[in-house]
Amino acid sequence: MSEQVAVIGGGSWGCALAHVIGSNxxxxxxxxxxxxxxxxxxxxxxxQRYLKDYxxxxxxxxxxxxxxxxxxxxxVMVVPSKGFRETAREMGDFLKxxxxxxxxxxxxxxxxxxxxxxxxxxxxxxxxxxAISGPNLALEVMAGHPTATIVASRYNEVVAAGMQxxxxxxxxxxxxxxxxxxxxxxxxxxxxxxxxxxVTGIGYGANTRSFLISRGLSELIRMGNHYNVDPMTLSGxxxxxxxIVTCNSEQSRNFQVGKRLGQGESLNDILGSxxxxxxxxxxxxxxxxxxxxxxxxxPIIEIxxxxxxxxxxxxxxxxxxxxxxxxxxxxxxxxxxKRETPKxxxxx
Amino acid sequence: xxxEDRERAIVEITGRLVDAKMEAAKQGGxxxxxxxNDTIYHEQQRLRTDRSSPNYDDDKSFWRKIQRALPRAxxxxxxxxxxxxxxxxxxxxxxNFNPYVYQASVQLVPVGLGFLxxxxxxxxxxxxxxxxxxxxxxMMLTGRIESLRKLDRKGTIVFVPxxxxxxxxxxIGWSIYAMGLPPATYGAGxxxxxxxxxxxxxHNLGAYRVDRRKTAPLYKxxxxxxxxxxxEYGYNNLFFPGGTRSRSNMLERKLKKGLMGTGLRAYINNLxxxxxxxxxxxxPCTINYQLVLExxxxxxxxxxxxxxxxxxxxxxxxxxxxxxxxxxxxxxxxDSQIRLVVGQALDPFGNHVDDExxxxxxxxxxxxxxxxxxxxxxxxxxxxxxxxYTNELAESIGKEFARDNMIMVTHLVARAAxxxxxxxxxxxxxxxxxxxxxxxxxxTHKELMAExxxxxxxxxxxxxxxxxxxxxxxxxxxxxxxxxRALKLFHSYHSAPALTxxxxxxxxxDMRLLYFYQNRLHGYPLQSKxxxxxxx
Numbered sequence: 001m002s003e004q005v006a007v008i009g010g011g012s013w014g015c016a017l018a019h020v021i022g023s024n025x026x027x028x029x030x031x032x033x034x035x036x037x038x039x040x041x042x043x044x045x046x047x048q049r050y051l052k053d054y055x056x057x058x059x060x061x062x063x064x065x066x067x068x069x070x071x072x073x074x075x076v077m078v079v080p081s082k083g084f085r086e087t088a089r090e091m092g093d094f095l096k097x098x099x100x101x102x103x104x105x106x107x108x109x110x111x112x113x114x115x116x117x118x119x120x121x122x123x124x125x126x127x128x129x130x131a132i133s134g135p136n137l138a139l140e141v142m143a144g145h146p147t148a149t150i151v152a153s154r155y156n157e158v159v160a161a162g163m164q165x166x167x168x169x170x171x172x173x174x175x176x177x178x179x180x181x182x183x184x185x186x187x188x189x190x191x192x193x194x195x196x197x198x199v200t201g202i203g204y205g206a207n208t209r210s211f212l213i214s215r216g217l218s219e220l221i222r223m224g225n226h227y228n229v230d231p232m233t234l235s236g237x238x239x240x241x242x243x244i245v246t247c248n249s250e251q252s253r254n255f256q257v258g259k260r261l262g263q264g265e266s267l268n269d270i271l272g273s274x275x276x277x278x279x280x281x282x283x284x285x286x287x288x289x290x291x292x293x294x295x296x297x298x299p300i301i302e303i304x305x306x307x308x309x310x311x312x313x314x315x316x317x318x319x320x321x322x323x324x325x326x327x328x329x330x331x332x333x334x335x336x337x338k339r340e341t342p343k344x345x346x347x348x
Numbered sequence: 349x350x351x352e353d354r355e356r357a358i359v360e361i362t363g364r365l366v367d368a369k370m371e372a373a374k375q376g377g378x379x380x381x382x383x384x385n386d387t388i389y390h391e392q393q394r395l396r397t398d399r400s401s402p403n404y405d406d407d408k409s410f411w412r413k414i415q416r417a418l419p420r421a422x423x424x425x426x427x428x429x430x431x432x433x434x435x436x437x438x439x440x441x442x443x444n445f446n447p448y449v450y451q452a453s454v455q456l457v458p459v460g461l462g463f464l465x466x467x468x469x470x471x472x473x474x475x476x477x478x479x480x481x482x483x484x485x486x487m488m489l490t491g492r493i494e495s496l497r498k499l500d501r502k503g504t505i506v507f508v509p510x511x512x513x514x515x516x517x518x519x520i521g522w523s524i525y526a527m528g529l530p531p532a533t534y535g536a537g538x539x540x541x542x543x544x545x546x547x548x549x550x551h552n553l554g555a556y557r558v559d560r561r562k563t564a565p566l567y568k569x570x571x572x573x574x575x576x577x578x579x580e581y582g583y584n585n586l587f588f589p590g591g592t593r594s595r596s597n598m599l600e601r602k603l604k605k606g607l608m609g610t611g612l613r614a615y616i617n618n619l620x621x622x623x624x625x626x627x628x629x630x631x632p633c634t635i636n637y638q639l640v641l642e643x644x645x646x647x648x649x650x651x652x653x654x655x656x657x658x659x660x661x662x663x664x665x666x667x668x669x670x671x672x673x674x675x676x677x678x679x680x681x682x683d684s685q686i687r688l689v690v691g692q693a694l695d696p697f698g699n700h701v702d703d704e705x706x707x708x709x710x711x712x713x714x715x716x717x718x719x720x721x722x723x724x725x726x727x728x729x730x731x732x733x734x735x736x737y738t739n740e741l742a743e744s745i746g747k748e749f750a751r752d753n754m755i756m757v758t759h760l761v762a763r764a765a766x767x768x769x770x771x772x773x774x775x776x777x778x779x780x781x782x783x784x785x786x787x788x789x790x791x792t793h794k795e796l797m798a799e800x801x802x803x804x805x806x807x808x809x810x811x812x813x814x815x816x817x818x819x820x821x822x823x824x825x826x827x828x829x830x831x832x833r834a835l836k837l838f839h840s841y842h843s844a845p846a847l848t849x850x851x852x853x854x855x856x857x858d859m860r861l862l863y864f865y866q867n868r869l870h871g872y873p874l875q876s877k878x879x880x881x882x883x884x
Contacts (some may be wrong), residue, residue, distance in 0.1 A: 089711065092709065092711055092713060093713065096716060096719050097697075097715055097716065097717065097719045097720045098719040098720065098722055122710055123710070123711065124709065125699070125709040125713065125715040127697060127720065127736075127737065127740055128733075154736050154739070155732070155733055155736050156732045156733070157730070157732075157733055
């Protein structure tokens with residue numbers, strides 16, 4: 001298999017991943033859409049728009065031709081979930097069955113409810129597919145702050161190949177066979193990040209955010225049960241790990257969108273001013289469709305959907321969420337009735 | 349397997365297995381002496397209860413000898429013992445296929461169902477000779493038959509049919525013959541060989557023996573190797589990927605991958621040996637019955653919690669000649685056809701294959717499939733990777749099953765009645781409903797007809813979307829006529845009908861059977877009209 005690695009997508013995470021792989025000594029073909037961006041990476045070894053002044057590895061060769069990925073043994077997909085299928089389909093024209101495909105895109109396709117790795121299998125002849133996910137903010141990775149990620153696939157060969165190109169002293173790679181759990185957690189945590197951003201935007205403190213993260217995790221676990229996901233995956237890097245970082249960091253795009261919503265800006269205004277995609281918005285739609293199909297309450301997902309797609313106000317959303325019936329923590333069906341408030345106290 | 353190939357195969361399989369076990373032991377795996385000991389243990393455990401086994405005495409003395417000699421054996425002798433052990437198993441498995449007997453027996457199968465009657469009453473056979481039910485009148489072969497014939501010339505075929513009855517074996521055996529294809533090699537449970545009627549067809553339609561009581565891992569390895577080698581020799585194969593007959597009559601969703609993986613191994617070996625036609629094609633088929641011969645036993649077994657793990661049923665309807673007679677009579681007198689649908693051929697990785705044997709991805713682009721197994725330019729096996737490839741294949745076969753599952757009138761009417769009864773008894777769980785028949789157990793003519801009509805429409809939509817197949821009469825006939833036909837069928841064979849009419853009302857006399865037949869529709873997005881109306 002060719003040692004050459006291709007990274008498809010020149011956003012912040014695509015460039016950062018190409019940098020990690022290139023710094024490990026692997027030649028990287030980086031596909032970007034804009035010619036001037038390719039030129040900047042080729043000549044200045046930077047990507048000012050997304051990664052400030054951080055210098056990129058010299059092992060990166062930028063290209064604007066997708067088919068330049070054809071001879072690469074391993075291909076890492078980092079394009080927004082919205083254009084993911086189309087890009088995969090285009091690549092399907094030249095990909096061969098022995099190539100390894102890894103998705104670093106986090107999302108679930110609305111309508112089909114397919115995970116990104118499933119789309120890769122549907123649109124190409126490749127079966128050896130995997131996913132990369134973890135608490136990985138691009139700028140911190142570029143700054144060399146130590147962190148870790150998960151490479152998940154049902155194929156041991158894919159897990160090994162992914163770990164070998166990614167692992168370094170500042171970027172530790174772990175393996176997992178639970179690709180469903182890793183991808184599901186990676187996608188759903190973005191919905192929770194939007195919600196965490198909102199409570200922060202309203203001005204609530206750490207208590208509220210922690211409350212939201214915990215209840216968000218509970219929804220993630222219940223969703224995972226429908227897919228026979230290993231609960232250990234959800235308590236690991238791709239689950240809790242990623243959830244903590246996205247729900248707390250100003251660098252997280254989903255958190256940012258949520259925060260501005262909480263501060264009273266409209267969704268259209270926020271999206272109009274952003275250079276990058278907040279995946280959580282699209283994933284909220286898929287998650288909502290799943291919640292309906294599973295016929296089980298997923299309050300945060302449902303309220304986020306109403307807020308983003310049905311014009312519910314932040315104030316209404318808050319009342320709806322906190323006004324739900326009381327129940328046991330891990331048994332939503334075990335409801336405790338509300339007690340009548342006494343009209344007047346005796347002997348008062 | 350032809351006799352001239354049989355000896356060659358036995359030598360090949362024994363050689364491969366002994367080499368593989370020696371190599372594994374050398375790499376720090378299970379030592380040979382333990383492999384033999386483990387096999388002795390499993391065999392002795394079996395012999396303790398399996399006294400009726402035809403080779404009981406031979407087996408017992410064989411294992412005793414091995415056990416006695418083992419502790420004092422040198423390394424060379426241990427290897428010889430492994431050799432003898434494998435040889436002992438393989439000779440029992442490899443059937444004695446005689447092409448002349450095959451030709452003779454398939455000629456007989458067209459009157460095969462009548463032939464079965466012969467065993468019940470030779471006089472009746474003579475008296476009714478001109479009117480005997482012929483399988484030709486009761487079997488309908490549909491689907492991609494022409495494509496299958498072409499593929500047979502391009503590589504090795506592995507038939508993977510659904511499994512709901514012991515009738516499946518003769519049915520598919522005859523179908524393969526009727527399509528003009530060479531016989532397929534397949535493993536059939538030893539219990540099928542003990543039934544004189546089925547055994548005749550088994551033996552002569554290419555079956556090899558599988559003794560499910562033999563649980564030694566080595567025995568299972570030999571079975572897999574037998575299938576692999578026979579494919580490499582170009583013999584078409586047949587497995588029931590569900591492993592055993594569907595107890596609930598639901599379409600198999602969980603498929604057994606052990607034997608399925610042998611297709612990929614044969615393909616890799618063929619590439620290594622530079623065979624001119626290395627490809628292996630999996631052809632899913634669905635076998636669809638109006639009535640299932642063993643329905644009562646199967647559903648009972650499904651509903652018994654303890655019975656779910658029961659793998660071998662010896663005392664079911666297929667060992668009762670009277671039952672077979674009744675079943676065949678009902679086939680003859682009703683318009684009860686068995687429909688076999690030949691599905692889309694797949695490669696060992698689950699991709700669609702065209703008539704030329706080429707594989708295509710889901711966007712219709714040709715795939716160079718040899719690259720799935722190449723490493724540094726050479727075809728290689730990789731147990732973990734190949735296991736996952738087989739999972740992909742199993743998933744694809746499952747999807748094809750769902751698409752080619754043909755809904756018969758008995759399934760439709762059972763579904764309509766069962767979903768109405770469930771709604772009328774909302775507080776009852778499934779087991780209580782099946783046990784008691786429900787507090788409200790009568791259905792009106794009007795409500796049943798409305799439900800059938802609505803299901804007809806929904807099923808036609810699903811068929812148009814290529815999500816399942818329906819028996820043509822479901823499109824053509826009125827709900828009244830369909831109900832009438834289904835009721836006649838339910839009355840024709842089972843001891844109590846799944847549904848019967850009393851004046852203007854309908855009632856189930858055997859809820860388990862009603863449940864059994866409606867289960868064929870399990871897993872499809874169907875809604876009950878009555879429930880829908882109530883919700884609205």
